Amino acid sequence: MRHTLLLLTVTGLTSVGACAIGMRRLGLPGDGLGQALLGMCRLAGTAIVFLSLNLLIGLAGVLLARGLGVFVSVYLLNDAFLPVLSVLQAVIFECWRAQRTAR
């Protein structure tokens, strides 16, 4: 419980700090936060799509290898780095898409 409280307090403090800097120093509009949250959800959604595709293709590869007589463990896909790579894919893809919107 203490662990959870510490994490929430630290991230809460940095979030409030970022809001203060954004509005006072950078002049960002406060009502743009809703759009930013929506953007975060969109980015998370793209990351989930990438992760699902990565897992599905990986699983198909494992089953194909097994079908060809080579045993490959499904647990190879159980790597904490796969979600990280999926998030990076999503960030790149969304940044790329944002360029088109900005033009």
Add this chain to the structure above:
Amino acid sequence: MRRDVLSIVGAIGVAFLLAVGFTPLPNVVSYWMAPARELGPAEAIVVLGRGGVNERGELVEASLLGLMEGIDLYQHRLAPLLVLSGSPFGTRWTEAGRRADVARECGISGQAIITMSSARTTRDEALGARALLAPRGIRRIILVTDGQAMGRAMLLFERAGFDVIPSYGAPVLEWGGTPEARLGVMRQVVIETVARLYYRLAGYL
């Protein structure tokens, strides 16, 4: 894909992630998935493979924990035989062989240890155990594996003709844990759910 659909998927994903990290949701789901049966005497203790051996020939932590649980049950005289399973791939050592070495170092007689090194999946382990134990007339076993994997493993061993007792007897609902630990539990729950689905589609369950 439409942006609003992606936003909805993302919002659900983020809400789920926060619920996993900051609520007891993973603990409850894990507890719900774990079968319960009263722990009692059996004819053998079967310790399923977990993670294998590293490049130096040492058992990985999960494998060692499973082995220790098996040794503890044996030393409490819950069964006279310890069956140690483990995957054969990865290094020149086998998990089952290294487990047997550690069990002997813990004072367990070599005659009370049986190793099973050829199984690569839980289904292989159930079939392998039947081939080893059925000729000895052994039916009632205590099964040692992760709580999340116990349900599927129990079904497979029961289909192989065993009367199975989970090593923990009745699961305990633990409310505590750090967000990272809860994320780990939910990861195992998701893996096990996918594995159960695959086993059902393949007709193993």
